[in-house]
Amino acid sequence: MVQKQDLETDFDPNETPTGKYKAGKIRDENIANILQAAEEVFVQYGFKGTSIQAIADKANIAKANVHYYFKSKSNLYVAVLGNLMHLWNDFFDQVTEDDDPATVLDEFIRKKVALSYSHPRASKLFAMEIIQGAPHLKDYIRTDMRQWVRTKAKVIQSWIDQGRMAQHVDPVQLIFLIWSSTQHYADFEEQVLTIMNCAEYEQEMIDNISNFLSQMILTGCGLTPPQR
Amino acid sequence: MVQKQDLETDFDPNETPTGKYKAGKIRDENIANILQAAEEVFVQYGFKGTSIQAIADKANIAKANVHYYFKSKSNLYVAVLGNLMHLWNDFFDQVTEDDDPATVLDEFIRKKVALSYSHPRASKLFAMEIIQGAPHLKDYIRTDMRQWVRTKAKVIQSWIDQGRMAQHVDPVQLIFLIWSSTQHYADFEEQVLTIMNCAEYEQEMIDNISNFLSQMILTGCGLTPPQR
DNA sequence: CAAAAACCTGACCAAATAGACAGAAAAATC
DNA sequence: GATTTTTCTGTCTATTTGGTCAGGTTTTTG
Numbered sequence: 099m100v101q102k103q104d105l106e107t108d109f110d111p112n113e114t115p116t117g118k119y120k121a122g123k124i125r126d127e128n129i130a131n132i133l134q135a136a137e138e139v140f141v142q143y144g145f146k147g148t149s150i151q152a153i154a155d156k157a158n159i160a161k162a163n164v165h166y167y168f169k170s171k172s173n174l175y176v177a178v179l180g181n182l183m184h185l186w187n188d189f190f191d192q193v194t195e196d197d198d199p200a201t202v203l204d205e206f207i208r209k210k211v212a213l214s215y216s217h218p219r220a221s222k223l224f225a226m227e228i229i230q231g232a233p234h235l236k237d238y239i240r241t242d243m244r245q246w247v248r249t250k251a252k253v254i255q256s257w258i259d260q261g262r263m264a265q266h267v268d269p270v271q272l273i274f275l276i277w278s279s280t281q282h283y284a285d286f287e288e289q290v291l292t293i294m295n296c297a298e299y300e301q302e303m304i305d306n307i308s309n310f311l312s313q314m315i316l317t318g319c320g321l322t323p324p325q326r
Numbered sequence: 327m328v329q330k331q332d333l334e335t336d337f338d339p340n341e342t343p344t345g346k347y348k349a350g351k352i353r354d355e356n357i358a359n360i361l362q363a364a365e366e367v368f369v370q371y372g373f374k375g376t377s378i379q380a381i382a383d384k385a386n387i388a389k390a391n392v393h394y395y396f397k398s399k400s401n402l403y404v405a406v407l408g409n410l411m412h413l414w415n416d417f418f419d420q421v422t423e424d425d426d427p428a429t430v431l432d433e434f435i436r437k438k439v440a441l442s443y444s445h446p447r448a449s450k451l452f453a454m455e456i457i458q459g460a461p462h463l464k465d466y467i468r469t470d471m472r473q474w475v476r477t478k479a480k481v482i483q484s485w486i487d488q489g490r491m492a493q494h495v496d497p498v499q500l501i502f503l504i505w506s507s508t509q510h511y512a513d514f515e516e517q518v519l520t521i522m523n524c525a526e527y528e529q530e531m532i533d534n535i536s537n538f539l540s541q542m543i544l545t546g547c548g549l550t551p552p553q554r
Numbered sequence: 555c556a557a558a559a560a561c562c563t564g565a566c567c568a569a570a571t572a573g574a575c576a577g578a579a580a581a582a583t584c
Numbered sequence: 585g586a587t588t589t590t591t592c593t594g595t596c597t598a599t600t601t602g603g604t605c606a607g608g609t610t611t612t613t614g
Contacts, residue, residue: 115560120612124561142458146375149601160563162604171602222457225513229450230370232516239520247521264545271538274518275507282506285453288460290502292467293475310499317492318542347582347589356591377571388593393573395591561610571600580591 129167131157136178141222144230145175176234179227182220183238185213195256199263200321204312207276211308214284215299221284247273264320272319279311357395359385364406369450372458373403404462407455410448411466413441423484427491428549432540435504439536442512443527449512475501492548500547507539 114125135157139148150171154161168174190206214221227235247270254269283290283299291298316323342353363385367376378399382389396402418434442449455463475498482497511518511527519526544551 120560122560124611128561143374144372144454144458146371147373148375150603151601161602162563162565163561165603166560166562169603225457226372226454228514228517229453230372232520236516236520239517243517244521244523266538266541268534268538270522271535272542274510274514275539275542278506278510278514279503282502286456286502286506288464289456289467289471292460292464293472294498295472306496307499310494310496311503313494314500314503314546315542317548318546320545343590350590352581352591378573379571389572390574390593390595391591394593397573399572555614557613559610559612562608563606564608565606566604568603569601572598574596574598576593576595578592578594580589582587582589584585584587 133178133181136174137219141219185220193253195253199257200316200324204324207312208308210280215304218284218287221281225285267319361406361409364402365447369447413448421481423481427485428544428552432552435540436536438508443532446512449509453513495547
């Protein structure tokens with residue numbers, strides 16, 4: 099009862115049962131099922147607006163069974179958030195001052211756009227959480243995320259100091275710009291698609307978007323976009 | 327009972343009383359008060375998550391009195407949305423092919439950033455609505471907003487055709503980029519401020535942000551940012 | 555095939571919810 | 585100051601909410 103809970107406190111489902119018997123393929127499947135359903139409903143209605151019943155319906159299980167795996171709504175919500183937070187820092191991560199700015203930024207932008215395409219709901223849920231004041235992610239932002247930004251900003255600054263990027267670029271603002279411009283395609287999907295009169299994104303659009311943003315931002319930084 | 331309701335259908339409070347007596351300073355004040363309170367609560371908890379009671383509390387009136395002015399929750403929500411939609415199209419509006427791209431874009435960017443600063447909640451509420459699939463704004467986006475974008479895109483395209491802007495700029499994507507990068511500072515305020523370790527925006531930061539984005543985007547378009 | 559553990563769920567509860575409504579209070583008009 | 589109209593609110597109802605729990609069913613293990 100006091101096992102791993104101590105480390106990842108809230109980010110986990112109910113502690114697994116006593117453990118003598120098989121801890122559970124069933125368990126894993128159900129948890130995955132619930133998390134997936136919860137993600138969809140939370141995105142659509144927000145934390146407060148989401149009912150456990152709605153999640154249970156979407157997951158095709160009884161409401162009480164959701165509570166069997168997650169002891170409270172906020173427990174489940176935090177689990178959903180935690181489940182997708184790992185997507186954020188996965189790349190752009192082992193960058194050094196010696197790397198080529200153009201290559202790195204180009205790749206970063208493309209990966210972020212690809213992420214918007216592959217995990218739109220993750221991006222949306224994160225956005226909603228922040229817009230509402232980040233009640234569940236304040237700590238994460240203040241510690242991990244801030245640190246991440248500082249580290250990357252330092253590398254970018256060194257590129258500028260080395261004369262490899264335009265003087266006017268503020269590294270932190272640049273990171274914000276890349277975040278905002280790429281996530282926009284996930285978060286504002288509805289708006290973007292409606293205005294462009296498209297039913298859904300296609301690979302070709304994603305490539306165009308990536309090309310555009312990469313061109314635009316790299317040029318803005320005084321860099322020459324890599325050939326492709 | 328069938329008066330102006332026909333035009334702006336849902337965007338209005340309850341029809342004013344019969345009208346023989348003074349239609350109401352009290353009325354106007356209360357409606358403004360409710361709209362303001364509703365805006366705050368809707369942003370914080372989303373449409374479904376917001377209770378009329380919470381709005382009434384924030385407005386310091388009885389719950390039933392909210393229903394006296396707005397017949398339903400969604401009626402009130404739509405009124406709040408409508409009340410802030412006018413902010414969007416207010417500027418960048420009488421632009422022509424003959425204007426100077428750099429001047430126009432610079433001004434557009436600055437005005438959008440200023441708007442993020444002056445009306446952060448409006449931006450946030452709009453963002454939440456879109457993220458959740460724009461259930462109340464689909465029509466507006468498909469008609470007015472799409473038309474607005476097309477008109478502006480045409481002007482930008484003509485600048486490109488005249489050789490006054492870089493070839494690689496897709497006008498619609500450019501508009502998206504300006505929207506996303508500027509609104510980010512309102513919508514993700516919590517994240518931005520936390521990472522920058524600031525308590526709140528100050529005019530100086532807003533200027534820096536504007537300068538950065540203007541420099542970046544204009545340079546990206548192959549334009550020379552106007553002197554200031 | 556038992557017994558133990560994991561999994562499941564219908565029934566229940568207290569609290570909160572959107573909204574209706576009758577009638578009280580306040581204001582505006584004459 | 586009387587009356588008409590607007591404004592206000594306490595009370596009520598229906599439904600939904602998060603969460604509990606006792607007891608059922610299924611699976612795992614030996």
